[in-house]
Amino acid sequence: xxxxxxxxxxxxxxxxxxxxxxxxxxxxxxxxxxxxxxxxxxxx
Amino acid sequence: xxxxxxxxxxxxxxxxxxxxxxxxxxxxxxxxxxxxxxxxxxxxxxxxxxxxxxxxxxxxxxxxxxxxxxxxxxxxxxxxxxxxxxxxxxxxxxxxxxxxxxxxxxxxxxxxxxxxxxxxxxxxxxxxxxxxxxxxxxxxxxxxxxxxxxxxxxxxxxxxxxxxxxxxxxxxxxxxxxxxxxxxxxxxxxxxxxxxxxxxxxxxxxxxxxxxxxxxxxxxxxxxxxxxxxxxxxxxxxxxxxxxxxxxxxxxxxxxxxxxxxxxxx
Numbered sequence: 001x002x003x004x005x006x007x008x009x010x011x012x013x014x015x016x017x018x019x020x021x022x023x024x025x026x027x028x029x030x031x032x033x034x035x036x037x038x039x040x041x042x043x044x
Numbered sequence: 045x046x047x048x049x050x051x052x053x054x055x056x057x058x059x060x061x062x063x064x065x066x067x068x069x070x071x072x073x074x075x076x077x078x079x080x081x082x083x084x085x086x087x088x089x090x091x092x093x094x095x096x097x098x099x100x101x102x103x104x105x106x107x108x109x110x111x112x113x114x115x116x117x118x119x120x121x122x123x124x125x126x127x128x129x130x131x132x133x134x135x136x137x138x139x140x141x142x143x144x145x146x147x148x149x150x151x152x153x154x155x156x157x158x159x160x161x162x163x164x165x166x167x168x169x170x171x172x173x174x175x176x177x178x179x180x181x182x183x184x185x186x187x188x189x190x191x192x193x194x195x196x197x198x199x200x201x202x203x204x205x206x207x208x209x210x211x212x213x214x215x216x217x218x219x220x221x222x223x224x225x226x227x228x229x230x231x232x233x234x235x236x237x238x239x240x241x242x243x244x245x246x247x248x249x250x251x252x253x254x255x256x257x258x259x260x261x262x263x264x265x266x267x268x269x270x271x272x273x274x275x276x277x278x279x280x281x282x283x284x285x286x287x288x289x290x291x292x293x294x295x296x297x298x299x300x301x302x303x304x305x306x307x308x309x310x
Contacts, residue, residue, distance in 0.1 A: 004308050005251040006125045013121025020115025025106075029115065030080035032105045033089040033097035040101075040184040041090055041195040042213030043205055 047254050050127075051305035054292055059133070063140035070096050070137065071193070082119045085136035086241045088187065090194030092201055100241050101190075104171055104181035120241075124248030128255075132235055132242050133274060133289030138189045139235055143274060145227040153229040154276060157287050159237055167240035183240060185212065188220040231276045236287060246286030253308050256283040256290065262302035269294035269303060279303055 020026070038044060070083050071093040079089060083096035090101075099116055106113035123131060132139050146152075170183040184190055195216060199206050226233045235242050258280045269279035272293040277285050279294045283303070294303045 001309065004253070006248075006253045006308055009121060009125035009248065009251055010253075013118050013125055015118070016114045016121060017118025020113070020118050023114065025111075025113070025115035026080040028106070028109075028111070029082070029097050029102050032102065033079035033094075036198075037090060037181075037184070038205070038208060039212075040181060041190060041198060042185065042210070042216045043195070043198070043208035044210060044212065 047307040051254070054134075054305070055295060059291060059293075060140070060143070062134050063137070063143070066135040067137040067140060070094060082116055084119075084123050084131040086138050086187075086189050086239060087136070088184075088190040088193040090184075090190055090198070092194070092197050094193070099244075100171055100187075101181060101184050104175045104183060107172065107175045108179050108181060120244055121248075124245050124252060126253050128249040128252035128290060129242060129245035129286070129288060130254065130290040132239070132245060133291035136235075137193070138239075139232060139274075139289065141192075142227045142232045142234060145224065146231055148228050150228050155230050155233070155236075157236060157276065157285075160287055162237045163239055163243040163246070166238055167243040171240045186216065186219060188216070188223045188234070191216040191220040232274055232289075235289065236275055242289075249286050249288055250284045251308075254290070255306055255308050255310075256288060256294075257304050257306045257310070258283045259300075259302045259304070262300045263298075264300055264302075266299065268297050268299060272297040 066085070070085070070087040071091055072095055073093045075095050078095045079097050081096050082099045082102060086100060087094060087096065087098055088101070089096065089098045099120055102116050103113050106116070166183070170186070174182045195213060199209060223234050256279065260280070263280045265280060267278065270276060273279065274291045274293060275287045275289055277287050292305060295305060
């Protein structure tokens with residue numbers, strides 16, 4: 001199979017995802033997503 | 045091979061069924077722990093029933109806390125590299141709403157995609173620069189999806205919050221009403237001119253593993269593809285257009301069978 005541009009993008013993205021997982025960024029995502037941000041809803 | 049199977053499957057199912065199922069899945073409240081997972085489409089995580097995290101809200105949060113969003117960019121990059129902007133056409137609740145509202149009987153206003161660059165401006169300015177300098181997620185503060193999925197439902201569910209609705213909330217409601225009205229007259233105006241997530245996915249359409257192809261020898265240039273296109277694209281002019289949400293309506297509608305979904309290798 002010939003190397004395509006999407007292969008390169010996929011490898012870069014997988015690298016970013018792995019780096020994010022190692023840095024446990026999903027915990028930050030979870031903590032923030034669980035937060036009820038009233039100011040973002042215009043309630044302040 | 046897998047992509048060909050996916051293409052065959054997508055052509056067999058009704059898109060609105062998938063869109064409805066996706067809306068239910070992102071907002072089912074069945075798996076609250078999944079909020080660590082990014083939603084592949086624009087779905088507000090402030091929604092009382094949301095189970096996944098909005099990618100644009102998360103990107104802004106990382107910008108505000110001065111950290112690099114490797115995880116979120118990785119997920120968006122993987123989706124984009126494999127299927128391009130297909131999430132917008134099949135999995136986005138706000139896109140689904142736009143498709144439904146455009147079906148209402150009303151005079152239609154066709155707008156050129158010439159101003160599609162505006163969504164990149166929204167991405168850079170409202171999602172990137174302003175949150176970076178003000179430390180506030182300003183796209184979220186203006187996002188009509190958030191008003192519809194989170195602001196209004198929270199006020200309906202929690203009467204004790206109603207006294208907090210001030211000028212910002214009513215401005216958000218005004219923005220939402222403006223877009224809802226526009227959606228009746230124009231095809232997917234939010235996706236075409238505003239959505240920053242669509243802007244990110246657009247960058248991948250040209251290079252993704254899944255591609256739209258037009259057989260130029262079979263194409264009669266009858267413009268049937270543009271008539272049915274969710275994004276008002278003349279598909280034969282640029283099948284890899286960044287505006288294409290891969291809804292596949294053109295594939296179904298082409299009288300000559302000249303448009304098809306194919307792998308990048310073909």
